Amino acid sequence: MSRIVVTGGAGRLGRSLVAGLAGAGHELVSLDRAVSDAPELADVEQIAVDLTDTDAAARAIAAARADALIHLAAIAVPFSAPEDVILRTNASMALGVLSAGVAAGIPKIVTASSPTVLGYGAPTGWLPDRFPLDEDTAPRPWNAYALSKLLAEQTIAMLARQTGEATRFAAFRPCYVIAPEEWRGAPTQQGHTVAERLDDPALSAPALFNYVDARDVATFVDTLLVALPEIPNAEVFFVAADDALARRPLAELLPQFVPGSERLAAGLTGTAPAFSNAKARRVLGWRPAHSWRGELGEPVTPSPSPDLARKDVLA
Ligand SMILES: NC(=O)c1ccc[n+]([C@@H]2O[C@H](COP(=O)([O-])OP(=O)(O)OC[C@H]3O[C@@H](n4cnc5c(N)ncnc54)[C@H](O)[C@@H]3O)[C@@H](O)[C@H]2O)c1
Numbered sequence: 001m002s003r004i005v006v007t008g009g010a011g012r013l014g015r016s017l018v019a020g021l022a023g024a025g026h027e028l029v030s031l032d033r034a035v036s037d038a039p040e041l042a043d044v045e046q047i048a049v050d051l052t053d054t055d056a057a058a059r060a061i062a063a064a065r066a067d068a069l070i071h072l073a074a075i076a077v078p079f080s081a082p083e084d085v086i087l088r089t090n091a092s093m094a095l096g097v098l099s100a101g102v103a104a105g106i107p108k109i110v111t112a113s114s115p116t117v118l119g120y121g122a123p124t125g126w127l128p129d130r131f132p133l134d135e136d137t138a139p140r141p142w143n144a145y146a147l148s149k150l151l152a153e154q155t156i157a158m159l160a161r162q163t164g165e166a167t168r169f170a171a172f173r174p175c176y177v178i179a180p181e182e183w184r185g186a187p188t189q190q191g192h193t194v195a196e197r198l199d200d201p202a203l204s205a206p207a208l209f210n211y212v213d214a215r216d217v218a219t220f221v222d223t224l225l226v227a228l229p230e231i232p233n234a235e236v237f238f239v240a241a242d243d244a245l246a247r248r249p250l251a252e253l254l255p256q257f258v259p260g261s262e263r264l265a266a267g268l269t270g271t272a273p274a275f276s277n278a279k280a281r282r283v284l285g286w287r288p289a290h291s292w293r294g295e296l297g298e299p300v301t302p303s304p305s306p307d308l309a310r311k312d313v314l315a
Helices: 012-023 054-064 083-103 144-163 194-199 201-207 214-227 250-257 278-284 292-296 310-314
Strands: 003-007 027-032 045-048 068-071 108-112 168-174 235-239
Touching: 003 012, 003 054, 012 027, 012 214, 027 054, 045 054, 054 083, 068 083, 083 108, 083 144, 108 144, 108 214, 144 168, 168 214, 194 201, 194 292, 201 250, 214 235, 214 278, 235 278
Parallel strands: 003 027, 003 068, 027 045, 068 108, 108 168, 168 235
Antiparallel strands: none
């Protein structure tokens, strides 16, 4: 059992992460702007703190006396505030919180990044060198939110250069997070239900049909924390479902929304997603347990896929 401090623990992802880690036997402390009455946090120690206040953040993080720090707190939606506010808030909060973790001697420090660092959806066009996208795909952020997330990744790399191996760091890029209540019809982050996102591919296309169940993010973080001392420092991981949030193959859908992607997307047949979770499988032995078809009770129609790991999914 570890004592884990989670920033943004009252948020959409934070609630499921805190509940999942507490369910796995860890002791949790949530640092968020306000104390939440969400049932997932009922038995969790919650501290109300504005984490943009660097001194208050440092005091709260030191007082938590934690074995691990997971930094989620951020302005989490692109263009939900002026660009300069998003960049300043997210980048300086990440620097303040993650540095405070180092100063408090917390041995394991993890930050949430985002797949948006890759830059898809750029108004001037975007094409990757290949699909599926993975941790080797070049980041090309085109808005302040994505840039702030790339800075958070770079901040852990920077801190690792300062501390050597004494502190173990990682960053993870959760795909479009779907919490348990959202499978049951509650609105997702962009305001639509999961069913609406499936019925109208234009709704899921801006995220390239990516998603992950929030409970799978919790098992990912739990697995990552165990592995951190053994894996290279300051690694970045995509945390993605095994399949795409789409009823039709992405080989068909992506070219409709990403001009020029016909040839690149041709291998995304069957249920294959645009984002690979192969690194998390290979390095950590993690795999997601939930899929949209399982949650919505829709049958999986097996079909060939270029990704070897997908054999397991279809089994
Ligand atoms: N939800 C997704 O699909 C998704 C996908 C990729 C990355 N992420 C990242 O995961 C993290 C969590 O996202 P989320 O969807 O749960 O967002 P959210 O907005 O639901 O939660 C963010 C939490 O951070 C807290 N917070 C923000 N500013 C704060 C401050 N100054 N002081 C203290 N607390 C503060 C908020 O009160 C909120 O509870 C974010 O870093 C986000 O960028 C989320």
